Amino acid sequence: MRSAIAHLDVPVLLIAGELDVALPPRPAAAYASLFPRSEFAVVPNAGHSPWQDDPRGCVDTIARFLD
Amino acid sequence: MSPPSPRSRCSHRRTSTSSSRAPSPRPRANRSGASRASPRGLYLGQFDLSLIHPHPRPEPERREHGEKFLAELESYLRTVDSARIEREARIPDEVFQGLAELGCFGMKIPVEYGGLGLGQYYYNHALTMIGTVNASVGALLSAHQSVGLPEPLVLAGTEDQKRQYLPRCATGAISAFLLTEPEVGSDPARLRATAVPTEDDSEYVLDGTKLWTTNGVVAELLVVMARVPKSDGHRGGISAFIVEADAPGITVHRRNAFMGLRGIENGLTSLRNVRVPRENLIGREGEGLKIALTTLNAGRLAIPAICAGAGKWSLKIAREWSNARVQWGRPVGEHAAVAHKIAFIAATTFALEAVVDLSGMLADEDRKDIRIEAALAKLWASEMGWRIGDELVQIRGGRGFETAASLAARGERAVGAEQALRDLRINRIFEGSSEIMRLLIAREAVDAHLKAAGDLIDPHVDLADKLKAAASASGFYARWLPQLVAGKGDLPTSYDEFGALAPPPALRRAHQPQAGAKASAYLGDLGGLSQRRTLQLLDLRGTGDSQTPMDAASYRVDRQVDDLEALRSHLGLERMDLLAHSAGAALALLYAVRYGDRLRRLVLVCPTPRDDGMPHSKRRLLARRASRTPQRRPSTTRRTRSNRKR
Ligand SMILES: Cc1cc2nc3c(=O)[nH]c(=O)nc-3n(C[C@H](O)[C@H](O)[C@H](O)COP(=O)(O)OP(=O)(O)OC[C@H]3O[C@@H](n4cnc5c(N)ncnc54)[C@H](O)[C@@H]3O)c2cc1C
Numbered sequence: 001m002r003s004a005i006a007h008l009d010v011p012v013l014l015i016a017g018e019l020d021v022a023l024p025p026r027p028a029a030a031y032a033s034l035f036p037r038s039e040f041a042v043v044p045n046a047g048h049s050p051w052q053d054d055p056r057g058c059v060d061t062i063a064r065f066l067d
Numbered sequence: 068m069s070p071p072s073p074r075s076r077c078s079h080r081r082t083s084t085s086s087s088r089a090p091s092p093r094p095r096a097n098r099s100g101a102s103r104a105s106p107r108g109l110y111l112g113q114f115d116l117s118l119i120h121p122h123p124r125p126e127p128e129r130r131e132h133g134e135k136f137l138a139e140l141e142s143y144l145r146t147v148d149s150a151r152i153e154r155e156a157r158i159p160d161e162v163f164q165g166l167a168e169l170g171c172f173g174m175k176i177p178v179e180y181g182g183l184g185l186g187q188y189y190y191n192h193a194l195t196m197i198g199t200v201n202a203s204v205g206a207l208l209s210a211h212q213s214v215g216l217p218e219p220l221v222l223a224g225t226e227d228q229k230r231q232y233l234p235r236c237a238t239g240a241i242s243a244f245l246l247t248e249p250e251v252g253s254d255p256a257r258l259r260a261t262a263v264p265t266e267d268d269s270e271y272v273l274d275g276t277k278l279w280t281t282n283g284v285v286a287e288l289l290v291v292m293a294r295v296p297k298s299d300g301h302r303g304g305i306s307a308f309i310v311e312a313d314a315p316g317i318t319v320h321r322r323n324a325f326m327g328l329r330g331i332e333n334g335l336t337s338l339r340n341v342r343v344p345r346e347n348l349i350g351r352e353g354e355g356l357k358i359a360l361t362t363l364n365a366g367r368l369a370i371p372a373i374c375a376g377a378g379k380w381s382l383k384i385a386r387e388w389s390n391a392r393v394q395w396g397r398p399v400g401e402h403a404a405v406a407h408k409i410a411f412i413a414a415t416t417f418a419l420e421a422v423v424d425l426s427g428m429l430a431d432e433d434r435k436d437i438r439i440e441a442a443l444a445k446l447w448a449s450e451m452g453w454r455i456g457d458e459l460v461q462i463r464g465g466r467g468f469e470t471a472a473s474l475a476a477r478g479e480r481a482v483g484a485e486q487a488l489r490d491l492r493i494n495r496i497f498e499g500s501s502e503i504m505r506l507l508i509a510r511e512a513v514d515a516h517l518k519a520a521g522d523l524i525d526p527h528v529d530l531a532d533k534l535k536a537a538a539s540a541s542g543f544y545a546r547w548l549p550q551l552v553a554g555k556g557d558l559p560t561s562y563d564e565f566g567a568l569a570p571p572p573a574l575r576r577a578h579q580p581q582a583g584a585k586a587s588a589y590l591g592d593l594g595g596l597s598q599r600r601t602l603q604l605l606d607l608r609g610t611g612d613s614q615t616p617m618d619a620a621s622y623r624v625d626r627q628v629d630d631l632e633a634l635r636s637h638l639g640l641e642r643m644d645l646l647a648h649s650a651g652a653a654l655a656l657l658y659a660v661r662y663g664d665r666l667r668r669l670v671l672v673c674p675t676p677r678d679d680g681m682p683h684s685k686r687r688l689l690a691r692r693a694s695r696t697p698q699r700r701p702s703t704t705r706r707t708r709s710n711r712k713r
Contacts, residue, residue: 004660012669022649022675031674048649048673062670066644 005034012038013065015058017046039065133189136170140193143169149201150471152330153486158203163239166208173237175212177221180233187365188427191372195423198376202490203330205376207241209369210281210331214498215242216288218362219307223350232288232309243286243312245277245336246359253503255292255305256356260338262293262308264301264345271295271308271348273316273341279497283334284322286312291338292359295352304353308343316341327489363498364438365430367445370494371423374452377491378416381459384482385409388463399462408458415451422448439511446504449494456488628657635665642667649675 012035016028023031025042032040041061046053143165152158166172174190176182185193190212197205212218217236220229236242251258260275273293283289289310297303310317319334350358389400389409399405426440460467463484466474471483495501631654635643644667647655652674659666 005656008659008663010659010663010666010669012671014674015670015672017673020673023673028673050673058672062646062672065670066668 002034006036008035008037010035010037011065013041013062014038015041015043015050015061017048017050017053018042018044019046020048020050022048129186129189132183133185133192136174136183136185136189137192137196139169140171140196144196144200147200147204150475150481150483152201152203153483154472156324156329157332158207158330162204163241166204167239170237171208172211172239172241173217173233174208175221176217176233176237180229181237182217182233183237186427187368187430188424191368191423191427194369194372195376195379195420198373199380200376201330202373202377202487203328205369205373206281206328206331209366209373210244211236211242213366213369214244214290214362215282215286216244216290216309217242218366219290219349219358220309222361223307223354223358227346228309228349236288240287241282241285242288242290243280243282244290244359244362245280245283246292247278247280248276249278253500255359258292258294258305260291260293262291262295262306262343264295264298265342268300269345271343271345273308273310273338273343275338277336277338279323280334280336281331283312283336284319284332286332288312289317289336290349291343292355293338302352305355306352307349307355307358309347309349310338310341310343314341314343325493327486327492360438364436364441367441367498368423368426368430370498371419371426371444371448374448374455374491374494375416375419375423377452377487378412378419378455381455381484381487382409382412382416384484385412385459385462388466388482392464399464405462408462412455412458415455419448419451439508442499442504442507442511445499446501446508449491450501452491452494453488456484456491460484460488628654628661631658632662632665635662641665644668644670646670646672647674648672 014028014032016023016025018025029040032038043050043054043058051058147162170183173182174185174193178184194205194209216232220232246255248258262271262273264271273291275293289312291308291310292305295301295303295306316339318337320337321335323333389405390398392399400409422444426437426444429437429440467484470485471481475481642665645655652671655669659669
């Protein structure tokens with residue numbers, strides 16, 4: 001899987017929650033770096049469901065990536 | 068109306084005023100033209116919402132008429148002494164008479180033929196009500212109306228036959244259905260009884276032995292299934308005949324006795340040289356089995372109705388007893404194991420009634436062929452009815468095993484839980500055993516394909532027809548396959564009329580008042596995002612209270628990937644954007660790997676991919692965290708174990 005990801009020619013946005021225990025920012029950043037074309041964003045003060053903790057910030061990030 | 072028959076057990080005839088209050092029934096639609104029924108659709112990956120939405124309801128005038136009848140029936144049933152039926156192992160004459168006065172023998176018979184014209188829905192309700200009182204009475208009425216003469220006549224009889232026999236049936240000329248023989252039960256196609264046409268073709272001569280004829284001992288009219296030999300001018304085959312029970316040559320050899328349903332009049336009947344006029348053939352020669360099976364389609368619904376009644380009665384007894392009986396200082400209903408049984412009985416009874424009501428109304432609307440619904444309902448209801456009876460006996464403890472009469476003799480309340488169990492047992496056997504129902508249901512499940520491809524396989528079909536068949540089969544599969552992989556529910560606008568879908572738990576939580584402002588901002592923007600039509604939201608469910616376990620996500624993931632790809636092509640998207648959250652990332656990654664060229668952009672929100680996609684750093688983190696946490700549990704265990712050793 002990891003090697004397959006390394007060749008994935010698709011823009012990837014990975015969003016992490018600053019306080020997410022399932023995937024904290026540091027491993028999340030490492031994870032994002034596995035993709036050749038990735039962007040990484042941390043939602044401050046957010047947990048595993050960042051759109052709940054910072055709806056605007058989270059959705060704006062996604063919208064910017066998709067536009 | 069025909070004159071009262073001398074053999075009728077019921078002298079009373081229903082007055083004409085009672086029939087005039089009945090609404091005129093709707094004309095019966097052509098059954099063969101009925102469209103596909105819901106379980107068939109389900110087998111094909113289609114959920115036909117029109118079956119339950121809008122939920123069918125009885126028409127107002129039908130409802131008024133039906134409710135009025137049920138109220139009368141209820142007050143009458145209060146006077147029926149069920150214990151006496153059990154004690155004497157027969158239904159007293161005055162009960163036959165009382166039921167006839169109410170019109171119970173013609174509940175389903177159309178008004179123009181002297182019946183109540185209630186339709187299946189209210190007929191079912193009546194049987195449910197009767198099922199709470201005495202199962203033998205239910206069997207008497209359903210053997211007469213669900214499988215006896217009225218149903219096949221309404222389905223396949225000529226106008227003359229209907230005029231001649233239905234009014235008699237409606238007023239209490241009890242009928243019986245004679246199919247089973249000592250040598251043939253589940254496989255009726257091999258039946259041995261014969262019907263030989265006389266030389267002048269004016270009559271048939273019937274010979275044979277029929278076993279377990281419910282109502283056969285007291286019936287005035289019989290439906291007899293017999294085989295007509297093939298000959299010149301006779302296509303032959305198993306055929307259905309109307310036979311007067313007092314015709315010369317008919318003998319009821321004995322009245323059978325059973326584990327339950329002790330009140331039924333079930334006989335062993337022989338026919339020797341019984342002459343039946345040609346006009347008494349129902350339908351055509353060779354149509355007997357088809358008529359019998361079609362009769363059973365709706366006829367089978369009587370069993371779920373009676374089981375629902377037994378469930379209601381069981382629930383009442385279970386509630387009362389588990390409150391009254393105290394053991395270990397508490398009502399037994401407060402002990403978890405007993406509480407579970409009560410919950411099972413309550414929930415299952417609720418479901419039984421829902422199934423009975425829905426199938427009854429579908430039968431009344433007559434827009435669907437309900438044979439699969441009826442088979443499903445019969446199988447499930449009879450199995451569940453038996454389990455309910457068994458659990459009730461358990462809840463009653465020793466008293467569950469004791470007869471009502473014995474309880475009464477000791478001065479206790481006469482509750483016949485054991486009788487209920489015995490009465491329920493037969494439902495798994497007659498009118499198509501559970502094993503046969505399963506075969507029928509399973510066969511229908513594959514049948515859709517066989518039918519579509521049928522002519523292709525049939526060697527007797529010529530090439531032109533085969534080509535035609537191939538064209539229509541490929542049309543069938545062209546429609547069927549996409550529906551299977553990407554059902555209607557996957558299309559964004561399919562269920563718009565139901566309004567917004569319930570948000571996933573995470574969003575629902577965000578929707579709570581304290582987070583109100585935030586949530587609506589988010590939902591608003593989210594709505595904006597999803598309107599791009601290119602974005603698929605994946606597994607937002609993976610958050611919050613109902614966390615999708617990773618295992619569950621991963622074991623389905625392989626199929627879902629292909630579904631997703633089918634969805635993409637179904638939506639006509641050349642490339643699509645995916646957004647995945649939490650465990651949904653596993654699916655998105657697998658899709659990316661397999662169908663990367665069809666993916667435009669990928670958004671992963673707090674992904675928790677499967678092990679094989681998990682970065683090492685995270686594993687290290689977890690390992691570090693695990694080693695830092697004091698291992699209280701294991702050490703405690705160790706200590707306890709060593710303490711014990713000491
Ligand atoms: C109280 C009572 C009332 C009845 N009333 C009537 C009535 O009014 N009219 C009437 O015509 N008949 C009536 N019957 C007969 C009833 O419908 C039959 O008993 C029923 O059809 C089963 O037939 P059988 O008893 O001969 O069992 P069999 O067919 O001999 O079957 C024996 C067992 O084998 C199983 N079995 C058979 N074939 C298969 C298969 N292919 N695959 C898997 N398992 C299979 C059956 O499920 C059953 O468990 C009544 C029976 C009773 C007991």
